[in-house]
Amino acid sequence: MAEIGERELARLEGIKRTVKGFLNLNPIQRGGILTPEARKAVGEWADGYSLCDFCDGVLESIKKPPIDEFVHETLPRFIDADEVRLTHGAREAKYMVMHAICKPGSTIVADSNAHYSTHVAAERNKLLIVEVENNNYPEYRVDVEKYAERIEEVKEKTGKPPSLAVITFPDGNYGNLPDAKRVGDICSEYGVPLLINAAYAIGRMPVSLRDLGADFVVGSGHKSMASSGPIGILGLRGDLSEQVLRKSSEYKNKEVEMLGCGPRGLPLITLMASFPAVYERVKHWEGEVENARFFIKKIEEINGIQQLGIKPTEHDLNFLETNVFYEISKKHKKGRFFLYRELKKRDIIGVKPGLTKNFKISTYEFNKDELKKIIDAFKEIAMLK
């Protein structure tokens, strides 16, 4: 152990989150805000391994707190899955499925709007990805019919169907919601397992693994289920579940892909404590879509701002092309940082410092007054030219 200086240690003391009180447009921040119930639970359960007080060897079988019922009954009903497992996040769930059912060297098919973590999870598993392309600017729509073509291609090229198909529902750039059910039908026809990445769906909108006709779906607690990170869920359906949930040959009650136990800590408590509110909020998803459309409509009244992606938007996450801000940045004394600063002056954050040409935002759970405040800010800033 080398000496660590006092000043270095002091920098770890009393670290404050500086964004409190701001309206935060960053899509990764909106769906993970804790409910008051979860906030209460945090004080109660923050210590180390607190939820393991009454464990008999398997995290997901703990009765007190009621993890067993939550994982084996509540969550499967919530997403119409046969089984649900807790993971450290959506990416860890994707990795787990790929690791369990795809042979290294095999090829998978994924939409070109897939999150980078789908690619990295595949790379970690030594899988190749063939992409189903989108139609590019300005819509970036994935043509789901092309899943059939790509599957055929992989069969022809490798002699085998893809070991997995992945569809991102919605993607994290444009908030496009592809017809995942149609992908499910195509994959069923070809006997290709399908995984739906619903990190921005589960906890925001109703999602039914059964209705979408897929084998696996992954969700994110910190992204969309009002939970402290890191936590995610994996929903499973059908015969392939067994492979993913296989038990250790030596430790009979431990699941191999879970390394025994998954997220053994506070994030799970927040997922549980927030769940009644999350269950309720997904029923009001249409209101969120209306708010997003209202926001986009108002914002597009500014010359030089338009929403990219499918229109009208079907999700709270949206990608904006903002030429008007880019033009201002060319002449403004703060240069490309002007937008970040101007927004911050107006108590708005979540657009990355330096971006002016385009960026993504989310309107999730903003009320009308907050939306209006953001719209007014955009309008004022656009007048700076």
Add this chain to the structure above:
Amino acid sequence: MAEIGERELARLEGIKRTVKGFLNLNPIQRGGILTPEARKAVGEWADGYSLCDFCDGVLESIKKPPIDEFVHETLPRFIDADEVRLTHGAREAKYMVMHAICKPGSTIVADSNAHYSTHVAAERNKLLIVEVENNNYPEYRVDVEKYAERIEEVKEKTGKPPSLAVITFPDGNYGNLPDAKRVGDICSEYGVPLLINAAYAIGRMPVSLRDLGADFVVGSGHKSMASSGPIGILGLRGDLSEQVLRKSSEYKNKEVEMLGCGPRGLPLITLMASFPAVYERVKHWEGEVENARFFIKKIEEINGIQQLGIKPTEHDLNFLETNVFYEISKKHKKGRFFLYRELKKRDIIGVKPGLTKNFKISTYEFNKDELKKIIDAFKEIAMLK
């Protein structure tokens, strides 16, 4: 989405931790109790992905809060490692190293006191384990010289040296601290990479990866670093680090084995906030060993109780053989649950309900008065016969 009943939802409301105010002997609970500083930070940072407010694409490069300095300077100095990475826990770190450097089908060598998660991580990687045995009852001491024999055996049998050696320092049953440095020397001689599982060491006692002569060391935030679960650390040293930390071919700033970013949430904030206190407490490790020895000495004055494992103990985690309680349980009207109940009456928990013959306990961070209270309780309960 199927309907979820009101009563089922109500069971998730206001879930309380029922063990508050009790002296908790469970070894997994003692080293993860948050510091007051961490407790404050929890309120500040509990939302979803809060620490990603100012992220440029890599969790461990975030400057605000000061994750970058913490991961790249502070932690490496703390454990004398070249590099440190954050993981979801010690098991996930073990899995990551095995995945990066061991070919499926290869053999690793591990001590027979290894945690089950070492076995499950190996199984998930399709590795075989050859065990270095301990000397059984009552000491369970691992003869570290036998690492050489086992390595030779693997070479003879498979034509190759083991792809990794693992030593558990200390193990989680007896708290035995093997001579890891000697294992490091043997492994160096044979050119076998060594991983030290220090989940019960880092954060409790000084640990130096360099001095132990190993390539990798894993630690646990929730077990021993006063952090909310799940979080762990991986320390790396030497040439093999590159393989573990390799970047994605497609996403140049993302590490493949990390799936891009590791523990993106509150547990990391608690690890950082507690760190100054943890850095201080490891300097007083000798006091903890003294307390453990004091406790064992007093407890062994009771006829029919003895500590198993290496004596005198060198760790706060100890395994007790308690024949006296077993004998009482045979006649007691509560049967084998009497001990749990009698301890609970005296505000003591952490011995699993139903155990009477033997169990493990930890005395970590109990003060003398608390130790005396526990000793008196054991003495009183032993009189029930």
